[in-house]
Amino acid sequence: MSDELLFEVTDHVARVTLNRPKALNSISHELDVELARTWDTIDADPDIWVAVLRAVGEKAFCAGADISGGTEADASRLALGGGLTGIGGPLRVLKKPLIAAVQGYALGGGFELAMCADIIVAADNAKFGLPEVKAGIIGECGVMHRAIRQLPHHVALALVLTGERLPASDALSYGLVNEVVPYAELDEAAMRWAAKLTAASPLAQQAAKHAVLKGLQGSLEVALATKYEPIEAYANSDDVKEGRAAFTERRAPQWTGR
Incomplete structure (x- = not known):
């Protein structure tokens, strides 16, 4: 496990932490590979019942794919997020319940990675967005297809077509997230949800x-x-x-x- 992805298991809960705060926790090919191995470990271990995906730093949960390095061949081998998003490779669905603890920017593929979770807890500074059109970029973008399924139709299309960001309070009102808490309480809230999950079979x-x-x-x-x-x-x-x-x-x- 590299320093860019932290992993620990306590009381049947695996905590998976993106640790690239200077890069807004964007996902490089190397981090993608580490994530894929981590999901394999979580699914294969009967003593892990719940996973929590989180990130270091107040500024960002994940700004999507890191396009500053790697090759096109690298990117084509594995779907973003260790396979969870289905962008750029086969879709992988985690067997175990997944909680996303989201703070700051969750943009593009980072927004989609959050939507891959079964439960989303957001800090009050969280902002969800699809910036592609503002940058003049569009492709086979899975995040659009998830957004239109997880948000009201016109809300999702407004995000897709304008590139504007959705604040945490609005995400809660639209049912995109389960709970909004102050940033300082985000980890505690995520673990509280994990405790609810581990109380069940x-x-x-x-x-x-x-x-x-x-x-x-x-x-x-x-x-x-x-x-x-x-x-x-x-x-x-x-x-x-x-x-x-x-x-x-x-x-x-x-x-x-x-």
Whole structure:
């Protein structure tokens, strides 16, 4: 793990930290590769139940791709964000719940990286934006397609077409983020959400996340008629047995994630 990406696990929560504050935590090819390896580790480790993505420095969560270095060949090997965004490579969906703790600028690919999370906690100084048109740049930009799905239609199009930034307070009112807190309380708020998540069965959460996202790919009728493999597998897990035992014995369940 390089100094540009910090990783630690405590109480079933993995904290993944972008550490390039001088570059506004923009994502270089090297950082992309590190992120991909980190998502592999998180998904493969049954003792990691939740991931929190955050960044060092008050000024920016992530300003998108770092276009100052690397080659076009480098950029083509992996989707931005270690695969999470699907920009420039195959889309990767993290199995575990992902919380994004966003402060300052979340621009372009950085905005999209935040939208890849399942829960977004924003500092009151956060600003979300799609600056491409102001720079005269446009391409197969996945962030537009996510924005139009996660924000009201006219709000998203206004962001796309003007390049203006959305402040945290407006992002909260539009349902883009789950909570807005002072910057000094951002990490505490993210960990509070992580604690809420680790109180539930991790396998049930993973099965639910898979089903919800898979179901969104088709009509409601198809979603209702589909059987989801992680849900089927969960029926035979230790966690489902523990949930039943805890209910019968009127005690808090002790999940193992197995």
